[in-house]
Amino acid sequence: MSLINYSSREINCKIVYYGPGLCGKTTNIQYVYNKVAPETKGKLITLATEMDRTLFFDFLPLELGTVRGFKTRFHLYTVPGQVYYDASRKLILRGVDGIVFVADSQTSRYDANIESLYNLHENLEEYKLHVDDLPFVIQYNKRDMPEIIDLEDLEEELNPEGYPSLEAVAITGVGVFDTLKTVAKGILQRLSQN
């Protein structure tokens, strides 16, 4: 839910990374954290288990420059991908402005992607939202892995509606910024068009 504060002259927007367990949501955010200039980023908060699996969420605030006196911030969140953390996933979606669905390109994760995407639709419905209502970007991650699903097949199964989609190797940063740029620009466009 974008929030405009006229007194502190701030605009805040929330971007959520969604996807099946171990698809690379946290890796996306960690790459962004490591690469952006120190003055533009806040603290990276990670609520993870001892095994480094996301328990509740990761959070990273990013600050754009000041435009016409307004400071614009993007708050990046990841959800826990594991199936049994559904209650936490639902909470993170509250007030979302834009969603990145990180799909795992590996053949073995085919069903997990479908299940997670279906789960996203279900959870959005709880907030009376649909992916059509907000900027939605699909990232096909792990394109460097040996056994991966063809891009066409992924598109056919996960993206028949033709939402913006990108290939990525989040661990090395390929496609990470492009994904974020696509969703961030989508949010700004939506704000100025309303």
Add this chain to the structure above:
Amino acid sequence: MVKADWTIYEEDYWAINSVLKELLKNSNSQSVLLIDKTGQMIASVGLEPDFDLMSFASLCAADFEANSQLAKLIGEKDFTTLYHQGSDESMYLSKVASHIILVVLFNKRTTLGLVRLRVKKAVEGLNTILSTLFDKLEYENEDLKEFDEEFAEELTKEIDALFSD
């Protein structure tokens, strides 16, 4: 033209701020913060905490939401207040209107009883201000002329600059 999901105008901000300041003084606490349930900071008064406020706000919202779900599981509608006791610093959180959280940080200079009492009064004041604010948003359907496509273009340039490998 920008349409936010919600907006705080200057006059509302100052009205909110004065309630927070009064609470800070009357409860003898360290800091008082107002956060929305999506984890965004609205206002803060008192000692500037030496931690990252953005992270603090997002964790408070998550804390409140997680507890609200716990309440539902045990058959309660909601937990409207939460209290976290530390050996030196403590926190008292209270729900305001439908989606705002008031957070009071305090130490041994005051007591939980006093904080709780003063928060109750402050919540009443904030509820009045916020319900007027939400009504205003509903009826005015805010038309924020300061933001137009040019504004979005300028921000887009900022995005390109920030997210470059």
